[in-house]
Amino acid sequence: MKIFILLFFLFLSSSSYSYSYFRIPIEGLSLSSESFRRYATPQLRSMVNEYFLVMKKVSPESAKILSLRKYALSINSKSESITLECRDFNSKCSNQLKSIKKEIVNFEKSIFKEIEDVKITSVQIDDQIEYLRLLKDLAVKISSLSHSIEEYSLLKDSELERYSKNMYDISDGTNEALFLLNLKINTLMPSHLRPEFEKVWKGFVLPIEQNVLRKNDKEFLLSHLERFNIDWNSFHKNITKGNFDLPKSKTLYSDIIHNRWNQILKIILRK
Template identity: 30%
Template sequence: MGRILILFLLLGNLNSAFGYSYFYFDSKKVNVSNRSFHNYIRPQIRNLVQDFYSVLKKINPLQEDTINLKILTHRFKKKWKDYLPHCKKEECTDNFEDLKSLAKRINKKTLKLEKKISGLFSKRRNIDSTIQLSDYSGKISDIWYNILNHLENPLLLKEKKQVGIYLNQALINTEIILISPLDDEIQKNFYFVWSNFIKKLEQEIIEKQNLKFLVTRLEELNITWNSFYMKVPRWKELISGTPKNQLKIMHRRWNSILKIILVR
């Protein structure tokens, strides 16, 4: 028993020394006020998410295109959702020029992205990822062409469900290519932390303001983040300077959130 206790303490000290916070706690005993959540925790999480996307852009400039495409697609989704209740059963006669304008803008973005991706093949690096990126960006371009076609054709616009289907396809494909511009060596790790940490924080905390989700899933979120962050030192050749420093800032932000929630 004594040896087990010593081993436990040593592991705990190692985790503390390297800044990796693994812990177990009873979520039922956690008491976070709404004031703390809205005034500190949620703003910190918003900054943390913004830092993540900033890191991606600095590692590979093409990430700015995939991130902007994601943002615009979600913006269109919200506008479409707000617009649907104003549609009659058979016709949508309300003014929806802003929807068409946004769809045209996204369509241009997809074509611009395709052009940039085609230039990557000459560099002969990450060929598999580039092929995948090219394939999915082509699919996204086709989807937005179809959405735009429905918006501009009154007869097709009656098929509002089809626009919704196209939009869901666009969202899925946009998420698939979000991290694809990164080097193969780090791509899977960044996609892992985005899908299991960043995306959940965006959806549940920033958008839905769901404090209960944060408390009940805190342990899982923390393990996900630390599993990612502990690998950062291995990527010296790929991540250095500003991106590396921003990841450190993200880690400090996350630990400060943990302190607010757990130190009571």
């Protein structure tokens, strides 16, 4: 049965515009740790990055949200690393903390610059108001985070440390900022395209980034393979062959992602 599925898949993938919605049985799926590390993970990371390029091609305005999200993702990753690795504070941890503080300052500056630059016009006014609301919510969270990390830096290793915020509080704060940006990432996407981008973001890109790449979870990829396959193929078909009339130049990276995904499926289903 599995051989039949693989042959069927190879037949479908002979065209760059094939869409493989066939049933993928979870039972018996396998991917060696070596193949996951050396092939699947780099391909998936490239796919996530290329998806953001798709967003920027289709909606250049989205680059602003993606830039802010890059700050939030980096700060969140570093704060989680300190929380896990720096129970006994040392010089390495101190340098990591300084790095986070510097990024938070830059993040805060970027947010306030964006707030100053927002211009409410009669075109897509609701989206612009929603974007301004996102920026103000982020400003509140990052200002609080900046205060917390400054307080922690001043009071750590002192008798007052127990009264200050700690790295767990700071890590939670970075999680909240990242969650907000993940939730509102498609705010500046054209309204007629937003539902397609929302579905593939929530069903494919974000779960892969958070669970497969950040947690290095091979089993999550295998157990959700069929759902991922359906969600990606649906998006790619609609965005390239649907009724949106997008020029090829705007969907080029979607084709690249599609080819990468098909190659990953081949690796998993080849046995």
